[in-house]
Amino acid sequence: MQVPAPFQYEKATSVEHALTLLAQYGPESRVVAGGHSLLPMMKLRLAQPEALIDINDLVELAGISVDGDALRIGAMVRHTELLHSAVAGEHFPILRDAERVIADPVVRNRGTVGGSLCQADPSEDLSAAFAALRADLVAVGPGGRRTIPAREFFVGPYQTALDDGELLVELRVPIRSHASAYEKVERRVGDWAVAAAGAVLNLVGDTVTEVGIGLTAVGATGFVAAEAEDFLRGGQASDERFAEAGRIAAEHCNPAADQRGPVDYKRHLAGELTTRALRRAAARARGEEA
Ligand SMILES: Cc1cc2nc3c(=O)[nH]c(=O)nc-3n(C[C@H](O)[C@H](O)[C@H](O)COP(=O)(O)OP(=O)(O)OC[C@H]3O[C@@H](n4cnc5c(N)ncnc54)[C@H](O)[C@@H]3O)c2cc1C
Incomplete structure (x- = not known):
């Protein structure tokens, strides 16, 4: 059985109290929220905080x-x-x-x-x-x-x-009148993404006036497909341009091969999912989809 290294446990009663505890225990302390990432890392000894500061009551x-x-x-x-x-x-x-x-x-x-x-x-x-x-x-x-x-x-x-x-x-x-959508491919229901993409669009008529594209699990800097956003902004909201934006997003991301798939597959998904998210966001902007 995997058990974490010994640690102090403190339950914060207010934000001010949490900050006092963080200052008291210093950089080797960590706050714990749901614990679903931190506790598995502690059990594997990938994280060994000296103190856990519980913020669940704040x-x-x-x-x-x-x-x-x-x-x-x-x-x-x-x-x-x-x-x-x-x-x-x-x-x-x-x-x-x-x-x-x-x-x-x-x-x-x-x-x-x-x-x-x-x-x-x-x-x-x-x-x-x-x-x-x-x-x-x-x-x-x-x-x-x-x-x-x-x-x-x-x-x-x-x-x-x-x-x-x-x-x-x-x-x-x-809060703006932007439409948005998120598309993910996972190996099985509930798994982490092989790749995923989110799109946020503002359309005036058929022109893209503002756009945000986020990419998951493909090594995009800051989770953003900046080059694809630049390509779309100010242009027509057409399926062809969404496909080209997907191609650009795929070209500029930097996936790593792992048990979820090889680089080429993840890159392909990054492009395809970007295009799908853009199309779905546009359909929502036009009132064609909820
Ligand atoms: C089996 C499993 C499958 C999962 N699948 C997915 C998935 O498909 N997609 C997905 O996105 N996520 C997935 N997750 C992760 C899940 O979303 C976790 O809830 C999330 O990663 C961490 O949230 P937490 O509240 O548990 O954070 P914790 O584990 O409590 O904390 C995580 C880190 O954040 C710090 N922290 C927490 N709150 C704060 C705060 N307010 N201020 C400063 N630092 C803070 C902690 O100190 C720690 O370093 C999965 C987790 C599990 C266990």
């Missing part, structure tokens, strides 16, 4: 609500809550699409939005979705409160822009 990190012109999503919101949120689904179908294919109900009942983003696993579905949406992430730490654009949050595999002692408290997604 009401400041809970809830999904409209706040001004943004949707606020607390860092401790569980996948299940986001999946079933009517307001999130109404404004951002990409989040509902992505949540439907994240793991299984057991994982979704416990795993959190904040934990998914802070883990920065290259295969994490929400990272690409929030990067495509150009969400803002709000962190608090010894230096106060700051906002980090999702596109600057993911520094590399398992690395984020959070400083030591900082806590992610919420996400803010600007």
Whole structure:
């Protein structure tokens, strides 16, 4: 049986208390949210924090609500809550699409939005979705409160822009009349992505005025297909151009071969799924699909 190395356990009672505990235990401490990524890593001794700071009781990190012109999503919101949120689904179908294919109900009942983003696993579905949406992430730490654009949050595999002692408290997604969709290929239901793509589109008439494309599990810098976005912006929203955007996304991503598939297959999927997500987002923008 795999057991973690010994560690101290503390239950934070407020954000302020969590920050005090993080400062007290220093860089060898970690917060624990759903524990679905951290605890397996601790059992494998890939992570050996000296202290775990439990943030499950922090009401400041809970809830999904409209706040001004943004949707606020607390860092401790569980996948299940986001999946079933009517307001999130109404404004951002990409989040509902992505949540439907994240793991299984057991994982979704416990795993959190904040934990998914802070883990920065290259295969994490929400990272690409929030990067495509150009969400803002709000962190608090010894230096106060700051906002980090999702596109600057993911520094590399398992690395984020959070400083030591900082806590992610919420996400803010600007509410605009953009359509969106997420498409994923997995080896079996509930598995991590072989590859996936999310698309966010604003159409004026038949012109793409704004576009966001996120890629999962194919080594795209910051989870974004920037070259494909540049190609689409200002042009016609046609199937041919969506296919070309997919080709560009495939060309510029950098997948690695692993047990989920070889490089060529993943690259092919990155292109195909980008095209499919764009077509589905466009169909939603035109009211042809829910
Ligand atoms: C069997 C299985 C299948 C899965 N399949 C998928 C899948 O298909 N797609 C997918 O996207 N994900 C998948 N996951 C991952 C799942 O989404 C996890 O819930 C997620 O990766 C981590 O969330 P968590 O709340 O459990 O975080 P934890 O494990 O508690 O924490 C993860 C990391 O984030 C840090 N952290 C957590 N919250 C904060 C915060 N508020 N501020 C600062 N740091 C924080 C922790 O210190 C830790 O380093 C799967 C997990 C399992 C176990």
